[in-house]
Every structure is written in structure tokens, then in C-alpha cells.
Amino acid sequence: xxxxxxxxxxxxxxxxxxxxxxxxxxxxxxxxxxxxxxxxxxxxxxxxxxxxxxxxxxxxxxxxxxxxxxxxxxxxxxxxxxxxxxxxxxxxxxxxxxxxxxxxxxxxxxxxxxxxxxxxxxxxxxxxxxxxxxxxxxxxxxxxxxxxxxxxxxxxxxxxxxxxxxxxxxxxxxxxxxxxxxxxxxxxxxxxxxxxxxxxxxxxxxxxxxxxxxxxxxxxxxxxxxxxxxxxxxxxxxxxxxxxxxxxxxxxxxxxxxxxxxxxxxxxxxxxxxxxxxxxxxxxxxxxxxxxxxxxxxxxxxxxxxxxxxxxxxxxxxxxxxxxxxxxxxxxxxxxxxxxxxxxxxxxxxxxxxxxxxxxxxxxxxxxxx
Amino acid sequence: xxxxxxxxxxxxxxxxxxxxxxxxxxxxxxxxxxxxxxxxxxxxxxxxxxxxxxxxxxxxxxxxxxxxxxxxxxxxxxxxxxxxxxxxxxxxxxxxxxxxxxxxxxxxxxxxxxxxxxxxxxxxxxxxxxxxxxxxxxxxxxxxxxxxxxxxxxxxxxxxxxxxxxxxxxxxxxxxxxxxxxxxxxxxxxxxxxxxxxxxxxxxxxxxxxxxxxxxxxxxxxxxxxxxxxxxxxxxxxxxxxxxxxxxxxxxxxxxxxxxxxxxxxxxxxxxxxxxxxxxxxxxxxxxxxxxxxxxxxxxxxxxxxxxxxxxxxxxxxxxxxxxxxxxxxxxxxxxxxxxxxxxxxxxxxxxxxxxxxxxxxxxxxxxxx
Numbered sequence: 001x002x003x004x005x006x007x008x009x010x011x012x013x014x015x016x017x018x019x020x021x022x023x024x025x026x027x028x029x030x031x032x033x034x035x036x037x038x039x040x041x042x043x044x045x046x047x048x049x050x051x052x053x054x055x056x057x058x059x060x061x062x063x064x065x066x067x068x069x070x071x072x073x074x075x076x077x078x079x080x081x082x083x084x085x086x087x088x089x090x091x092x093x094x095x096x097x098x099x100x101x102x103x104x105x106x107x108x109x110x111x112x113x114x115x116x117x118x119x120x121x122x123x124x125x126x127x128x129x130x131x132x133x134x135x136x137x138x139x140x141x142x143x144x145x146x147x148x149x150x151x152x153x154x155x156x157x158x159x160x161x162x163x164x165x166x167x168x169x170x171x172x173x174x175x176x177x178x179x180x181x182x183x184x185x186x187x188x189x190x191x192x193x194x195x196x197x198x199x200x201x202x203x204x205x206x207x208x209x210x211x212x213x214x215x216x217x218x219x220x221x222x223x224x225x226x227x228x229x230x231x232x233x234x235x236x237x238x239x240x241x242x243x244x245x246x247x248x249x250x251x252x253x254x255x256x257x258x259x260x261x262x263x264x265x266x267x268x269x270x271x272x273x274x275x276x277x278x279x280x281x282x283x284x285x286x287x288x289x290x291x292x293x294x295x296x297x298x299x300x301x302x303x304x305x306x307x308x309x310x311x312x313x314x315x316x317x318x319x320x321x322x323x324x325x326x327x328x329x330x331x332x333x334x335x336x337x338x339x340x341x342x343x344x345x346x347x348x349x350x351x352x353x354x355x356x357x358x359x360x361x362x363x364x365x366x367x368x369x370x
Numbered sequence: 371x372x373x374x375x376x377x378x379x380x381x382x383x384x385x386x387x388x389x390x391x392x393x394x395x396x397x398x399x400x401x402x403x404x405x406x407x408x409x410x411x412x413x414x415x416x417x418x419x420x421x422x423x424x425x426x427x428x429x430x431x432x433x434x435x436x437x438x439x440x441x442x443x444x445x446x447x448x449x450x451x452x453x454x455x456x457x458x459x460x461x462x463x464x465x466x467x468x469x470x471x472x473x474x475x476x477x478x479x480x481x482x483x484x485x486x487x488x489x490x491x492x493x494x495x496x497x498x499x500x501x502x503x504x505x506x507x508x509x510x511x512x513x514x515x516x517x518x519x520x521x522x523x524x525x526x527x528x529x530x531x532x533x534x535x536x537x538x539x540x541x542x543x544x545x546x547x548x549x550x551x552x553x554x555x556x557x558x559x560x561x562x563x564x565x566x567x568x569x570x571x572x573x574x575x576x577x578x579x580x581x582x583x584x585x586x587x588x589x590x591x592x593x594x595x596x597x598x599x600x601x602x603x604x605x606x607x608x609x610x611x612x613x614x615x616x617x618x619x620x621x622x623x624x625x626x627x628x629x630x631x632x633x634x635x636x637x638x639x640x641x642x643x644x645x646x647x648x649x650x651x652x653x654x655x656x657x658x659x660x661x662x663x664x665x666x667x668x669x670x671x672x673x674x675x676x677x678x679x680x681x682x683x684x685x686x687x688x689x690x691x692x693x694x695x696x697x698x699x700x701x702x703x704x705x706x707x708x709x710x711x712x713x714x715x716x717x718x719x720x721x722x723x724x725x726x727x728x729x730x731x732x733x734x735x736x737x738x739x740x
Contacts, residue, residue, distance in 0.1 A: 106545070106548055106549070111495060111498065111499055111502060111548055112495050112496075112499065114548070115492045115495040115498070116495070118488075118489075118492055119489040119492035119493070122485045122488055122489035125481060125482050125485040125486070126482075128481060128485070129481055132481060132647070137650055137653065141650065141652040141653045142652070164658055164659040164662055165662075167654065167659050167663070168659070168662050168666060171648070171649060171654070171663050171666075174648065175476070175648060178476055178481055178484070178648070179476070179550050179551050180549050180551075181549050181550075181551065277502070278544070278545060278548070279541060280507055280511065282512070283510045284537065284541070286534075288534055289534040289537050289538070292534055292535075292538050293537070293538055293541055296538060296541075
């Protein structure tokens with residue numbers, strides 16, 4: 001949710017009965033405030049350094065009283081548009097993702113605790129349906145909500161709607177999103193849901209929180225960094241061609257995945273004797289099989305990440321809600337050129353994600369296309 | 371649940387607070403009667419021809435009043451041991467599986483209805499945990515509950531516990547079982563959960579019902595037919611070598627999958643305009659992409675079926691609860707020979723399931739091993 005300052009140390013968020021960025025024509029259940037509050041509390045307990053504290057939740061008013069994230073914190077997306085480097089970003093976000101995803105998965109939970117948590121978050125169905133529509137459906141069909149930089153991208157948008165292999169892949173990801181209760185995910189972890197300074201990173205707005213596939217969160221973050229990368233040429237000005245900054249974005253993408261991998265598997269090692277019930281110690285605690293299951297799990301998660309990341313990119317270019325990274329490029333032709341590169345990269349990533357074995361291969365492919 | 375006759379047209383089932391086949395040492399929540407009752411009602415509404423009607427459920431007594439499935443109905447497993455052919459079995463069971471699985475999946479349901487049903491069945495966690503233990507865990511580790519035809523299968527049972535690739539595959543299936551809410555499955559669809567005559571087939575005992583992977587049901591049935599096949603040599607007597615009967619079992623396996631495929635995809639065609647939200651008509655209703663998504667969906671379901679089927683076979687040979695197909699072979703050496711063939715086939719199937727493109731290839735592999 002968007003936030004309204006309350007006083008200097010508190011912030012109050014109140015859910016509106018419609019989607020703010022679209023208006024009253026698209027109603028939205030106020031209950032999302034409840035799921036935002038409980039996800040903030042759950043994730044905050046697991047990763048207090050990067051999740052603002054909730055002081056109070058009033059369900060009748062749909063009101064959350066929480067830590068006021070003070071200046072100079074700004075929304076990460078704005079920082080990426082301004083060309084500001086955040087040297088600790090990959091470290092912090094990988095920390096948040098590793099902890100929140102690991103500790104809410106069956107790698108740490110018993111199946112009893114997992115199933116009861118899954119049931120609780122099934123109530124957040126309206127927010128899931130919004131994601132289903134805007135991420136997995138609308139971009140692939142004619143929809144009144146879709147728009148793009150016209151006329152430049154008219155044929156590109158049309159090509160998305162005619163691409164059968166793309167539709168095949170997006171269907172697989174939608175099915176994972178709807179059916180696979182892997183962990184308590186944030187559900188909307190783009191660069192507009194993160195507030196930053198040079199040494200602080202705070203993840204906000206988990207109103208889409210539910211038990212879904214981990215790759216949806218990691219992909220949202222990585223996909224939005226890729227969007228930021230392809231938008232940089234549109235922000236280049238005399239004296240600052242953004243080349244150096246683009247290198248930093250690529251490094252941040254690489255470090256995010258690699259640090260996530262390291263931290264997530266370290267948590268797995270630390271808790272390999274329980275209480276998680278996915279891999280019982282009596283079966284999986286010999287080093288050979290430990291390595292095999294970990295490699296297999298992380299490989300699937302990597303490919304999920306790339307797939308969901310690509311899906312989140314596509315929807316930001318030809319779907320309903322666009323991102324300031326591109327929207328702030330005033331010249332339409334220039335904006336369309338940036339968007340087309342991002343769109344083509346995303347389409348190839350979605351269809352060919354299983355061909356990538358490491359994040360550095362992804363980054364190389366980005367550089368090649370650029 | 372095992373059943374106690376009540377009167378000639380009713381049957382009452384009362385849940386005991388422990389697992390009947392093991393005894394009071396293994397307690398079990400009486401709430402399973404509730405999930406049995408609601409699954410019977412749900413599946414019965416979708417496929418009344420093959421699910422007995424529930425007349426009354428008393429939650430305080432954990433008591434179900436339901437149709438008495440009258441003689442000459444017998445448990446299918448007993449018929450398979452006796453060598454009785456059921457010419458309509460594949461037709462009926464494929465009908466039951468196609469209807470119950472299709473209509474409770476996102477191919478037919480809205481995500482709102484699906485998520486609310488998923489939440490309701492999350493309460494059946496204790497039965498899911500029993501399956502997790504006896505199917506996906508115990509056979510792959512030392513467990514006091516495990517037993518096998520000793521000493522003949524000692525090294526075979528040991529080999530299962532040392533097979534890292536097998537453990538890798540069973541972990542993937544366990545994760546699907548725990549995390550993937552694909553459809554309302556029966557959860558225990560072996561040949562002991564089906565009552566038959568020459569022209570009637572009734573599916574009983576869905577106390578394990580929950581939203582899980584469809585392949586778990588189809589695999590349970592197919593896997594238990596494969597067990598029945600490999601047990602036949604142990605039932606051969608002078609004058610009846612069971613060769614003809616084995617051909618019938620193979621044909622039934624082939625027909626079950628092929629008829630299921632046909633009926634399930636026919637339901638999909640029939641309802642391709644909704645209300646199911648997995649494949650929206652505006653995106654998927656051109657013939658090319660329809661075919662592609664269907665092929666992909668059914669291929670994954672086929673491989674799930676083989677994987678879960680193999681897992682259900684393995685647990686019946688080296689796990690806690692065995693099947694009468696083998697147990698009724700009195701001579702231990704002969705029984706062990708039958709079981710070893712089935713076990714080896716199941717291990718290869720679990721590890722190599724993705725190499726099979728059709729059910730006839732599976733049947734050929736069975737004949738080759740035999």
C-alpha cells in the first residue's frame with residue numbers, strides 16, 4: 001500500500017477499497033491490510049533488519065501503525081533512475097529473501113505448521129487474483145487495461161499475444177503461482193517495494209503475501225533490476241552516459257543471486273537436522289545425497305526465478321501498470337527502444353530459461369543484447 | 371476406513387483413534403471421518419456412478435451413514451488375487467479419476483473457489499503426514515515399521531536405503547505431494563479402496579482426501595495394478611498359469627491411462643470457455659496453442675503418475691504396510707522373487723519415468739522384465 005506519514009516515528013497505512021494506481025473503477029478488498037500486517041510481522045520476525053516493525057493493526061479500520069521509514073530513505077526505484085549506487089543492496093536483499101523464504105518453507109517447517117500457515121494465507125485470494133490477471137493473463141491477450149509506447153511497440157505487443165511458446169511457458173508459471181505453496185512470499189517484491197539509503201534497506205508493502213513459489217519473489221527483484229538496466233540508456237545525459245552505473249546494476253544482479261544461494265544453502269546446512277520435514281536427516285544427511293538434493297533444488301529455483309522475473313518484466317512493458325524506470329524517459333521513441341530491448345530479453349529468458357546454468361550467463365546475455 | 375455393516379441398505383463407518391492395521395500404538399485423529407465424509411460427498415456429486423452416497427455424517431460420533439455396497443461386490447484387490455477379470459474396470463476408474471480430478475482443478479474452478487477448497491482440506495494434515503511418512507520417508511531409511519520378505523530381500527531393502535538417485539527422485543515427489551494443490555485427490559486410491567462386481571465399480575475410503583497432485587491418485591491405481599501383475603506368478607497353479615490373466619492386467623493398465631487421457635481432455639475441451647481459470651479462452655482458445663498446452667499438461671501428469679505409482683509400489687514391498695497380492699503367496703522364496711521383480715521395476719520407473727512417452731512403453735518394459 002502507499003503510505004501516509006502519521007508522525008515522525010510512526011506511519012499509518014490505510015487500505016482503500018480500490019487499486020490506487022488505477023482508481024475507484026477497480027475495487028479491491030480492504031482485507032489486504034490484514035495480510036500486509038501479518039506478513040510484515042512474520043517476515044519482520046525472521047529478518048528484523050530489513051522489515052519495518054508493526055506496532056499496531058486495527059482490522060476494523062484496516063489500519064497499520066508501523067515504523068516510519070525516515071529520510072533519507074527513498075524508494076529504490078527512484079534511486080535506480082537517479083543513478084545512485086547502493087553497495088549493500090545485494091547483501092541486504094539476499095539476506096531478506098534467504099531468511100524469509102527458507103524459514104517459511106518445508107526446509108524449516110514441519111508439514112503441520114506449513115499446512116496451517118498455507119490455509120491462513122489462502123484468504124488473500126483477491127490479491128493473488130490481481131497478480132494472476134496483470135502478470136499471467138492480460139499481457140497475453142487483448143485487454144482494456146493494457147497499454148504500451150504506441151505506435152513504436154504496437155507490433156511488439158501484438159507479437160506477445162501471438163507467441164504460442166511464450167503462452168505455454170507463462171501457463172506453467174501461472175500454474176506454479178496458483179498451486180505451489182512453497183514459502184510465505186512477499187508477492188510484489190519489485191524495486192518500488194524497497195526503501196533504501198546507503199546503509200539501510202527496508203522491504204515494505206507485502207499486501208500480496210501468501211504461500212507461493214519462492215522464485216516469484218527473487219524473480220520480481222531481479223527482473224526489476226533488469227528493467228532498470230535496460231532503462232539506463234534513456235537516462236543518459238551529456239557527461240553521464242550511465243555506462244559505469246550499468247556495470248554496477250549487472251554486478252548487483254550477479255551478487256544478489258550468488259549471495260542468496262550462499263545464504264539460503266547455509267541456512268539449509270545449519271538446520272539440516274530439523275525441524276524441517278522436506279529432507280529428513282535419516283535419509284538425506286550423507287554428504288553425497290545432500291549435495292545432489294541441494295543442487296537440484298537450487299537449479300529449479302534458479303529457473304523459476306528467471307521465468308517469474310521475465311514475466312514481471314513483460315507485464316511492465318505491455319500490461320496495465322508500468323514502471324517509472326521507463327515512464328520517466330520523456331522521449332517516446334527513446335523509451336520504446338529501451339523497452340523493446342527489455343521485452344525481447346524477457347521473452348527469450350522466459351522461453352529459454354532452462355538453458356542458463358548460472359547468473360553470470362544471464363548477465364552476459366544482457367550485455368550481448370545491449 | 372474399514373467398514374462395519376449397519377443394516378442391509380446402510381453402512382456405518384466409525385473412525386477409531388488409531389490406525390487399524392497397526393493398532394493402538396499408532397494413534398490417529400478421528401477427524402479423518404470428517405474428511406472422508408466431505409470427500410465422498412464432493413466426489414460423489416461429480417461421479418455418482420462410482421462413489422457411494424453419504425446419507426448422514428455425525429461429527430461428534432465420527433460416524434458416516436452411507437450406502438451399503440452389497441454383495442457380490444468385493445474388494446478389487448481380492449478379485450485380482452483370485453484372477454477375476456473386470457471388463458469395465460478401466461472404463462469406470464478412468465471415469466471416476468477424470469471427473470473428480472478435472473472438476474476440482476483450476477481447469478474447471480475459479481482461483482477463488484480453488485483457494486477456499488484448498489484451505490478447507492489443509493485441516494487433513496495428519497493423514498497427509500501419515501502418507502509422507504509411509505510412502506516418501508520410511509522405505510528410504512531404517513525404520514522400526516519397515517519389514518520385507520527376509521532374508522531374501524535384505525540386500526534389496528538395503529539397496530533402496532543407499533540409492534542416492536532414488537532419494538533424489540522421491541524428494542521431488544514428496545515436495546509435490548506437500549506443496550502442490552492441483553486437485554481434490556482421493557489420496558489412497560489403491561486396489562483395496564475399490565469395490566467391484568462385473569458391472570459395478572465403487573470407490574471407497576477417501577479419508578486421505580486433500581488438494582494434492584493428480585498423479586498421486588492415478589499412480590496409486592496403476593502402481594497397484596503393476597503390483598498385482600508381478601504377484602501373478604505366485605498365484606499360478608497347475609492348470610492355471612495366470613498368463614492369460616496377466617495379459618488382461620496389462621490391457622487394463624493401458625486402457626486406464628488411455629481412457630483417462632481421452633476423458634480428461636474431453637472434459638477440458640467441453641469446458642474450455644470456463645469457468646476454469648488456468649487457461650483463459652482469450653489466450654488459449656486457438657487450436658495450435660490448445661494442443662500445445664494440453665500435450666504439455668498431460669505429459670507432466672503422465673510422468674507424475676509413473677513416479678507416484680512407483681513410490682506406492684516400493685513402499686508396499688519394503689515399508690510398513692504390505693499388500694495381500696504378495697502376502698497371500700505363502701512360500702517366502704516364491705513371494706520374494708515376485709516382490710523383487712516389482713521392486714526393481716518400480717526403482718527403474720521412479721528414476722527413469724521421464725524416458726517413457728506412452729503407457730504402452732511402460733507395459734512393454736514390464737513384459738521385458740517378467
